[in-house]
Amino acid sequence: MGLQAVLHAVYPPQCLGCGELVTSDFGLCGKCWRDTPFISGLVCDCCGQPLMGEDDGSVAQCDDCMALARPWTQGRAALLYKDNARKMVLQLKHGDRQDLARPAGAWMYRAAKPILRPDMLLAPIPLHWFRLLRRRYNQSALLSASVAKLAGLDYCPDLLQRRRSTPSQGGRDRSARFENMEHAITPHPRRKAQMQGRHVLLVDDVLTSGATLAVAADACLAAGASDVSVLVLARVAKDA
Known part of the structure; x- marks a missing residue:
């Protein structure tokens, strides 16, 4: 054997x-x-929200992304944040289930294939150092490392840094989420050169309003990135 x-x-x-x-x-x-609610079929090209209709290969956007000026170009999500997907996200995030990062990364890689580019640089949404110290790992870093390995793309775990510890986004409305994240994420001063002229793919565990990803995308663009796309394990759908 x-x-x-x-x-x-x-x-x-x-x-x-x-x-x-x-x-x-x-x-x-x-x-x-x-x-486990895997996302398939027609999705919003900007945020991965499932849409009604057939996927005929054309670009479609949800109402939110048509109304809001997203600082990123394209986005995808592997799961809807409900049922067993929500359970696994919380286990990965708070239950020390780091083993989930490998299969979750494979699901994310499959969802991200339409938006992957050969020159992309993958980076996770950072945790504040105090929260990282308590949790011992950044779940978004585990996910982005898994996706980067499968895709054969460059990966920088500390491309960005969270300068202040932000309160939880849970229970906040859209405007409060954006206000809570304002100026919270900046480029790591020793990593700015790595994103000059590069297309950055930001990776996170959950997308709700997009406030965290928007602040991170703005930071990348201000530091010289040519473009930004986003990838999440799960996204909160309007009907979730």
């Missing part, structure tokens, strides 16, 4: 969601797969 077969015999693969036995590593059982 090969090493992998021996390991599977001793430690059989378990579902990422419920722990039931599955046939492959980092997989979901049938029930958890059905309860």
Whole structure:
């Protein structure tokens, strides 16, 4: 027996969601797969919001992205932030389930394929140093590293820095979210040269209003990035 077969015999693969036995590593059982709202079909080219209609290859945008001036060009999301997806995001973010970053990165890579460019530089949304110290890891950094490896693209984990510790965005309306994030994220002074003339792909775990990603995108553009796109594991849909 090969090493992998021996390991599977001793430690059989378990579902990422419920722990039931599955046939492959980092997989979901049938029930958890059905309860995980993967995004497919026609989506907003700017934020990944699922849209009504058929995907005929043309560019479409949701009402929000037509009304708001997003500082980024394109965006995608792998999941809707509800049901089993919400559970896994919270486990990754607060439950020390760092093992979820590998399969989640694969889902994000699949969702991001239409917007990936050969010259892209991937970077995560940063955590404030105090929050990073308490959590011990940045979930967005784990996700962006996984996507960068699969895509074969450059990755800079500290391209940006969070200069002040912002209160949680939970429970805030759109305007309050933007106000809360104002001037919170800046380019790392020793990494500015890396984004000069580059297309930056910002990676985060969840997109709600887009306030955090907007501040980060503005910081990249001000530092000399030629363009910015965004990629998230999950996004809050209007009907979620």
